[in-house]
Amino acid sequence: MNIKAVAKLANVSTATVSRTINGSPKVSPDTAARVRKAMETLNFVLNTNARALGSGRSNLLGLIISDITNPFFPELVKAFEDIAVSQGKEVLIANTDYDPDRTMHCVTRMLQRKVDGVAIMTSEISEHVISFFLKRKIPVVFLDTGEPAPGISRINIDYPAGVEMAMHYLTQLGHKDISFISGPLNLNSARTRYQAFMESSAREHLSAKAEYVQEGNHRPDGGYRAMQRILALEHRPTAVLTSNDLTAIGAMGAIFEAGLRIPQDISIIGFDDIQLSAFTEPPLTTVRIPHKDVARTAIEALLGTQDLPSKEPRDGAQYKIQPIFVPRRSAGPIPGEAHSLKRRRADRLHV
Amino acid sequence: MNIKAVAKLANVSTATVSRTINGSPKVSPDTAARVRKAMETLNFVLNTNARALGSGRSNLLGLIISDITNPFFPELVKAFEDIAVSQGKEVLIANTDYDPDRTMHCVTRMLQRKVDGVAIMTSEISEHVISFFLKRKIPVVFLDTGEPAPGISRINIDYPAGVEMAMHYLTQLGHKDISFISGPLNLNSARTRYQAFMESSAREHLSAKAEYVQEGNHRPDGGYRAMQRILALEHRPTAVLTSNDLTAIGAMGAIFEAGLRIPQDISIIGFDDIQLSAFTEPPLTTVRIPHKDVARTAIEALLGTQDLPSKEPRDGAQYKIQPIFVPRRSAGPIPGEAHSLKRRRADRLHV
């Protein structure tokens, strides 16, 4: 059941079948119809491997992420996939699990399958690894860090701005002692957020005690443990900013277990705005990374201007994405002050 | 940079290169070494498309799921992928999004890429669709429903047992008025759990008021809304069982907003045991579906039926997986009773 069988049944050549499959305009409508009917009756399914081999194009877009288990990524993956499919592309996903060996394996897979482009959404990847793509002239788009270069575009999320929004919100509420629970500091992505916090903290002239910064692991258990350490401090902070929502959720558990209330006793703010954050108790105030924008931008960068309505440059483009502050109920005035919140807050079902 | 270039550099034929790549024992150690060195210096990467075309085998395992955004699935995907990779296979993932059209598209993708087997982890798929795989003798393993058949294995999670454990736990705590928030009842997977509840409810002689069962959507917002409806009832239940953890988390939000306490005023139990469930406040009592077992079993079923010489499709096996009850803190004695919990409960960091 290959193209030849279809050709025979439709009384045409394989070339004509191939043309109708690919929607070539130079096929007469009725032969096309005949071919389509033949495909139908034969239950013909195109062999993508053969097509890729023959044409050189795979119609595959690679997507490398750190850990599918972090809820931020599935949402990103879904958006990426939706847009890719709408552009006639497919997506090959690979998890690095923060492991260099495994990362190399992911890259090899991408190379083996001859992807038309790769979006690298984990910053834990060496420049050496990227060179594998560049040598083969495979477009690369990066999330998070660094400068654009020939053949490689960058999407930078404005972490400093995001952190600044959160910090400003807290200071406005009277907070002066603000803690930070970072991600694993051996990861670039986590360090970026950490540095943004340190800078913002200095800018606001806050007490930057070393013990106010605790390292987590971007998962709830790390946030839980880090928060326990913070709660054990002699001078406890009145607010905590976390490197991602999962960390915040873990931290909230530790706060409740200590018999404290959120936000009356301690305020907490997350980062990412995963779906669940609207449904924690209290709903989590957070800084949203607009994942649909990230996905759209990544695909735009990969495919260039031809296939998408926008007319951005293709090579070495740089995109900056602004996070969005989402005030919910986990952050409030400092204890003892009846500061009334002016800004509208989001509820569970809306923004 | 193909096999031919390697062959030339190593002074051998392409056949020999192919053999050393595939670890054929009939290659002399030192020619193999020479070939490997040549591959190294040329940065040779195998073209998987060509290999699949030439050999007929793709080394790809398909995995069809409903919605990557539901946290249960990433955990499953990860386990599946880990095991597949350890077996020298790769994984092609596809989301149906509960959409029949999109489901058909997923199946087509699998067929096009010539997968060696497919694990279908969504029950929303018609028998007609499966026939596409069976006709091509592609092994299929199903999660959730139905009987095994030639060429198709089934993994059944013992939902009735899981529901029974939860119900028994609640009745033991004195609960008689137990609500259920189902998933979307047009989905088989949701209906299965719903029916298990109804049967268990009848068995325990509980008040099976129609309004005690509310339909959700397996996402937090559905649980939230369904819970609001339940709380508006004149005779409010003392406990709620939900069709999955996400639903439970949404429901908890509604309970708190109504000014009620968990579990003092109302108990709640989830289903799945996603990672986050240990970190809700209070930690969610739930029924765990052991996703690693599911993944391992699925791959076993696929690989076991694959490389067999028989041309007739082998009869599919049937596997039954037992859920595990995970008592945490969201379920307690009925209001007003000082019933003390005998059983040990899991904390946030352990089981």
Next chain:
DNA sequence: CTGTTAGCGCATTCAC
């Protein structure tokens, strides 16, 4: 508009 032909890169008979 349509057919013919020659690869794409690899696995796999067969010979040697």
Next chain:
DNA sequence: GTGAATGCGCTAACAG
């Protein structure tokens, strides 16, 4: 052990 030759299913010139 190794090499030469054939074909997997499709696309892409090039003719007509």
